[in-house]
Amino acid sequence: xxxxxxxxxxxxxxxxxxxxxxxxxxxxxxxxxxxxxxxxxxxxxxxxxxxxxxxxxxxxxxxxxxxxxxxxxxxxxxxxxxxxxxxxxxxxxxxxxxxxxxxxxxxxxxxxxxxxxxxxxxxxxxxxxxxxxxxxxxxxxxxxxxxxxxxxxxxxxxxxxxxxxxxxxxxxxxxxxxxxxxxxxxxxxxxxxxxxxxxxxxxxxxxxxxxxxxxxxxxxxxxxxxxxxxxxxxxxxxxxxxxxxxxxxxxxxxxxxxxxxxxxxxxxxxxxxxxxxxxxxxxxxxxxxxxxxxxxxxxxxxxxxxxxxxxxxxxxxxxxxxxxxxxxxxxxxxxxxxxxxxxxxxxxxxxxxxxxxxxxxxxxxxxxxxxxxxxxxxxxxxxxxxxxxxxxxxxxxxxxxxxxxxxxxxxxxxxxxxxxxxxxxxxxxxxxxxxxxxxxxxxxxxxxxxxxxxxxxxxxxxxxxxxxxxxxxxxxxxxxxxxxxxxxxxxxxxxxxxxxxxxxxxxxxxxxxxxxxxxxxxxxxxxxxxxxxxxxxxxxxxxxxxxxxxxxxxxxxxxxxxxxxxxxxxxxxxxxxxxxxxxxxxxxxxxxxxxxxxxxxxxxxxxxxxxxxxxxxxxxxxxxxxxxxxxxxxxxxxxxxxxxxxxxxxxxxxxxxxxxxxxxxxxxxxxxxxxxxxxxxxxxxxxxxxxxxxxxxxxxxxxxxxxxxxxxxxxxxxxxxxxxxxxxxxxxxxxxxxxxxxxxxxxxxxxxxxxxxxxxxxxxxxxxxxxxxxxxxxxxxxxxxxxxxxxxxxxxxxxxxxxxxxxxxxxxxxxxxxxxxxxx
Ligand SMILES: [Zn+2]
Ligand SMILES: [Zn+2]
Numbered sequence: 001x002x003x004x005x006x007x008x009x010x011x012x013x014x015x016x017x018x019x020x021x022x023x024x025x026x027x028x029x030x031x032x033x034x035x036x037x038x039x040x041x042x043x044x045x046x047x048x049x050x051x052x053x054x055x056x057x058x059x060x061x062x063x064x065x066x067x068x069x070x071x072x073x074x075x076x077x078x079x080x081x082x083x084x085x086x087x088x089x090x091x092x093x094x095x096x097x098x099x100x101x102x103x104x105x106x107x108x109x110x111x112x113x114x115x116x117x118x119x120x121x122x123x124x125x126x127x128x129x130x131x132x133x134x135x136x137x138x139x140x141x142x143x144x145x146x147x148x149x150x151x152x153x154x155x156x157x158x159x160x161x162x163x164x165x166x167x168x169x170x171x172x173x174x175x176x177x178x179x180x181x182x183x184x185x186x187x188x189x190x191x192x193x194x195x196x197x198x199x200x201x202x203x204x205x206x207x208x209x210x211x212x213x214x215x216x217x218x219x220x221x222x223x224x225x226x227x228x229x230x231x232x233x234x235x236x237x238x239x240x241x242x243x244x245x246x247x248x249x250x251x252x253x254x255x256x257x258x259x260x261x262x263x264x265x266x267x268x269x270x271x272x273x274x275x276x277x278x279x280x281x282x283x284x285x286x287x288x289x290x291x292x293x294x295x296x297x298x299x300x301x302x303x304x305x306x307x308x309x310x311x312x313x314x315x316x317x318x319x320x321x322x323x324x325x326x327x328x329x330x331x332x333x334x335x336x337x338x339x340x341x342x343x344x345x346x347x348x349x350x351x352x353x354x355x356x357x358x359x360x361x362x363x364x365x366x367x368x369x370x371x372x373x374x375x376x377x378x379x380x381x382x383x384x385x386x387x388x389x390x391x392x393x394x395x396x397x398x399x400x401x402x403x404x405x406x407x408x409x410x411x412x413x414x415x416x417x418x419x420x421x422x423x424x425x426x427x428x429x430x431x432x433x434x435x436x437x438x439x440x441x442x443x444x445x446x447x448x449x450x451x452x453x454x455x456x457x458x459x460x461x462x463x464x465x466x467x468x469x470x471x472x473x474x475x476x477x478x479x480x481x482x483x484x485x486x487x488x489x490x491x492x493x494x495x496x497x498x499x500x501x502x503x504x505x506x507x508x509x510x511x512x513x514x515x516x517x518x519x520x521x522x523x524x525x526x527x528x529x530x531x532x533x534x535x536x537x538x539x540x541x542x543x544x545x546x547x548x549x550x551x552x553x554x555x556x557x558x559x560x561x562x563x564x565x566x567x568x569x570x571x572x573x574x575x576x577x578x579x580x581x582x583x584x585x586x587x588x589x590x591x592x593x594x595x596x597x598x599x600x601x602x603x604x605x606x607x608x609x610x611x612x613x614x615x616x617x618x619x620x621x622x623x624x625x626x627x628x629x630x631x632x633x634x635x636x637x638x639x640x641x642x643x644x645x646x647x648x649x650x651x652x653x654x655x656x657x658x659x660x661x662x663x664x665x666x667x668x669x670x671x672x673x674x675x676x677x678x679x680x681x682x683x684x685x686x687x688x689x690x691x692x693x694x695x696x697x698x699x700x701x702x703x704x705x706x707x708x709x710x711x712x713x714x715x716x717x718x719x720x721x722x723x724x725x726x727x728x729x730x731x732x733x734x735x736x737x738x739x740x741x742x743x744x745x746x747x748x749x750x751x752x753x754x755x756x757x758x759x760x761x762x763x764x765x766x767x768x769x770x771x772x773x774x775x776x777x778x779x780x781x782x783x784x785x786x787x788x789x790x791x792x793x794x795x796x797x798x799x800x801x802x803x804x805x806x807x808x809x810x811x812x813x814x815x816x817x818x819x820x821x822x823x824x
Pocket of ligand 2: 415
């Protein structure tokens with residue numbers, strides 16, 4: 001075995017292996033191999049937002065540990081990578097960067113600017129992912145903005161339309177006035193903010209009496225279509241059915257009876273407006289009330305708002321409050337804490353508008369989603385409730401059309417003469433109805449020959465919620481079901497309600513089958529102070545900087561060790577630093593071991609004479625294998641890494657290596673078979689540690705493998721070596737107990753030397769060991785050579801004493817008395 005270099009150049013060696021692994025092709029999923037079981041990871045195609053952040057590092061480390069572990073387990077692993085390109089986020093950035101709105105330039109120009117920005121961002125993120133050492137099969141790379149991906153998204157739309165899941169309708173939807181588009185429930189964030197409750201007088205018809213209504217949105221008064229009270233509320237029940245005038249509007253509405261009104265909120269009298277909130281929508285439907293379309297798509301008051309028409313919502317509120325005050329109709333105001341929905345991309349307050357949109361029927365699938373959520377494996381298990389609770393809370397179908405530009409077009413046209421809806425045929429896609437005509441001669445209904453292409457586009461989630469099928473090869477590979485459902489769907493706690501949910505509805509609707517068999521959840525990355533990481537809080541860490549400074553293997557250890565799977569984890573520089581120190585320790589210990597193994601030939605093991613400490617470490621390494629394997633199976637990465645690090649650092653480096661040094665340096669004293677036993681144990685245990693660490697710290701373990709083990713092993717990379725199988729025959733509990741006793745002696749003496757401020761190699765004239773039982777005495781005597789050598793104590797006496805100097809010695813304990821040589 002060759003000596004190893006003293007220094008380990010993190011950046012250089014990590015880059016080297018990243019390139020070599022790529023050249024070796026060990027990440028390639030073998031599409032023709034039907035012998036090995038497949039393991040497919042439904043890698044989330046990230047939204048290209050530029051720089052890789054620590055949250056991405058956490059995600060990809062999770063996926064990658066699973067991929068590498070499964071590969072070593074013998075699976076044919078599919079670890080694909082796509083990019084979820086479309087969407088509002090990119091459009092908003094283009095608008096900001098170029099100081100324009102989307103309508104200011106031709107759509108083609110706008111689109112090409114979006115593509116340009118996305119390409120730039122993808123390049124930046126890809127560099128980061130490569131630098132982390134993620135074992136992605138880059139031959140699978142795809143971008144949802146490519147027409148070839150449109151083809152898949154559009155095909156799924158066409159098929160779902162055929163199956164009756166896609167429909168067009170005029171329904172209330174969440175609307176972002178800033179982005180001028182419909183958005184889905186999942187894109188609405190709920191934030192708490194201070195609002196004002198206005199107490200307004202509504203005069204009863206034909207009377208001087210009035211009812212007081214408390215509302216935080218007086219600007220909706222022009223859209224008031226009814227006033228409701230609880231029939232059990234004795235204050236107001238007598239007014240049910242009477243007319244009441246809408247302030248400032250010169251018209252009247254009816255007071256209706258509604259049991260869901262909370263008599264304790266506000267005044268107990270509620271105005272119904274179209275639409276102030278989702279409750280209004282329910283009431284309007286239930287009581288068949290008329291709809292006044294108060295807001296335009298850009299968030300201004302429409303003609304229905306009479307004198308307030310043309311004002312933005314905020315301006316209208318101020319004007320109406322002023323008019324109410326002037327008319328003596330505003331009794332009082334008070335501040336309240338309220339929850340409002342905002343657009344998750346631009347943070348504008350979301351309004352509810354009734355507009356014609358495309359919807360996917362999702363509510364009928366809720367039961368199937370819950371059933372599947374309960375059947376699949378979740379890591380951690382309790383996270384399944386997030387999907388179930390979200391599904392149960394939904395009351396609207398999914399609005400899938402968007403009034404934007406940078407997205408997959410909806411493959412639909414309308415007949416100019418009879419408005420017939422023409423949906424593309426399966427073999428027309430990809431197609432852009434904004435540029436192309438439908439491939440038919442005439443309208444099947446009226447024979448008309450003029451068509452208008454749909455200008456609305458699809459929600460980005462329509463692209464990314466078919467990944468499980470797409471990764472498997474749908475619709476092009478006849479055998480795509482070989483990889484479907486995906487083995488594992490990794491998701492963040494923040495996107496269970498979107499991604500996991502949409503994947504479920506799309507695949508269940510399309511294929512009547514669930515998309516994945518397990519879900520691996522990661523939490524969010526917090527700043528070191530435990531708060532959300534953000535540049536403005538000065539607790540932000542840029543992933544490229546962390547990776548450049550500390551390297552992938554150290555950074556990956558932070559991600560693995562940061563916390564229980566699924567929990568939020570803080571980013572602390574000292575955790576990465578600890579990972580780096582561990583690697584330096586591993587490197588130095590390996591270098592040292594390589595020296596001790598300079599003349600070792602693994603093939604020649606005929607005459608092994610395993611000593612108590614050899615049996616001890618071999619048994620411990622076997623138990624560690626069992627434990628770490630179980631932890632990887634359960635995705636308990638933080639436990640797995642702590643177990644391997646503790647074993648490596650403390651059991652192997654601190655004790656075993658130290659304890660067998662003398663045997664290796666002084667074969668004349670100990671005999672060559674005992675020396676060989678130490679070499680054998682060092683070799684096997686170090687190899688085992690490298691294997692167990694390989695999914696977490698792939699670069700350094702590979703470098704050590706190549707330098708120390710490659711000559712004797714058949715695997716071109718440690719990454720394709722078979723994961724060690726637990727061998728119960730190698731476990732020897734007796735040997736572990738005995739070894740612990742021997743280690744206790746060494747520990748006691750070291751402790752004593754440290755207390756007396758003596759160097760660890762300070763010679764000892766006479767060492768007396770007190771052990772509790774005759775059996776322990778025998779054990780310690782049998783390890784006499786290792787103890788004497790390690791402690792520089794040639795003269796050792798072991799006595800069986802249950803009690804010494806007033807101290808009780810238990811069967812698992814030892815007590816030592818040390819007679820140091822007089823100082824020279
Ligand atoms: Zn918005
Ligand atoms: Zn027609």
